[in-house]
Amino acid sequence: xxxxxxxxxxxxxxxxxxxxxxxxxxxxxxxxxxxxxxxxxxxxxxxxxxxxxxxxxxxxxxxxxxxxxxxxxxxxxxxxxxxxxxxxxxxxxxxxxxxxxxxxxxxxxxxxxxxxxxxxxxxxxxxxxxxxxxxxxxxxxxxxxxxxxxxxxxxxxxxxxxxxxxxxxxxxxxxxxxxxxxxxxxxxxxxxxxxxxxxxxxxxxxxxxxxxxxxxxxxxxxxxxxxxxxxxxxxxxxxxxxxxxxxxxxxxxxxxxxxxxxxxxxxxxxxxxxxxxxxxxxxxxxxxxxxxxxxxxxxxxxxxxxxxxxxxxxxxxxxx
Numbered sequence: 001x002x003x004x005x006x007x008x009x010x011x012x013x014x015x016x017x018x019x020x021x022x023x024x025x026x027x028x029x030x031x032x033x034x035x036x037x038x039x040x041x042x043x044x045x046x047x048x049x050x051x052x053x054x055x056x057x058x059x060x061x062x063x064x065x066x067x068x069x070x071x072x073x074x075x076x077x078x079x080x081x082x083x084x085x086x087x088x089x090x091x092x093x094x095x096x097x098x099x100x101x102x103x104x105x106x107x108x109x110x111x112x113x114x115x116x117x118x119x120x121x122x123x124x125x126x127x128x129x130x131x132x133x134x135x136x137x138x139x140x141x142x143x144x145x146x147x148x149x150x151x152x153x154x155x156x157x158x159x160x161x162x163x164x165x166x167x168x169x170x171x172x173x174x175x176x177x178x179x180x181x182x183x184x185x186x187x188x189x190x191x192x193x194x195x196x197x198x199x200x201x202x203x204x205x206x207x208x209x210x211x212x213x214x215x216x217x218x219x220x221x222x223x224x225x226x227x228x229x230x231x232x233x234x235x236x237x238x239x240x241x242x243x244x245x246x247x248x249x250x251x252x253x254x255x256x257x258x259x260x261x262x263x264x265x266x267x268x269x270x271x272x273x274x275x276x277x278x279x280x281x282x283x284x285x286x287x288x289x290x291x292x293x294x295x296x297x298x299x300x301x302x303x304x305x306x307x308x309x310x311x312x313x314x315x316x317x318x319x320x
Contacts, residue, residue: 029054029104035106054094054100057092064084074160076238077244085250085258087170087174096181140180143180144207204259211252212256224241
């Protein structure tokens, strides 16, 4: 094996700026998860599947940004494309499946939990402003604009030549992907009406054509689009053009397949719902209880009708 290849494959860069985000996110979530597990009423929220999903999402981010993949991305364009797919197509949705907002909220001290929870109550100006900026149409447009905009030759080259621009690229890619997957997964905080499955299908499928367009344009380009890769050593036998063609094909085919597979899962869910009688539609979808304890809102609403003196929402602010 070539010495450069061996060095790249064996190098993990423990970047403090990445660890400073990932480690607190993980600790906060685990603390909140353990607090919820001690209360039997909230096992539905703090289940092992959600814990595994969230930690796997953090692991995807860590692997994409600190493993040899990051180093290889500076040498090979197709490895850079794989890096982006890891934290955008896998890391972000896995985090949402873990229901990070309500569980991490439990990991905070009581005063901080009250303050942050207050920002998301039904009458909060912050919540109304966030809802206005993060409607499904807005999240789709933000994602497409950032995702395709960074693949402009000048922008992408700038990210490769300058570390600070590269960091901005990764941050905006990740935040845009979080916004994109939020309405699809339907994780808390629930600040929008329920996004129905029939609307999720065009949301997902509508992402495929622009993704394919950029992927095909890169794969079949007759010239080097990102000239940075002409200035770095070539290894593994790939020329610059071969590297670019593989990268374009990865964005075009596996990248598009991710959105298509998500659409098929949504479609399967729609057919499954047709076999079961629809339940009553709750008018309290945006209630504070539904936001903080997703999956438990039906019990909370039932308790309201029974006039329980101490509803579960108060338990959330006074953990045992």
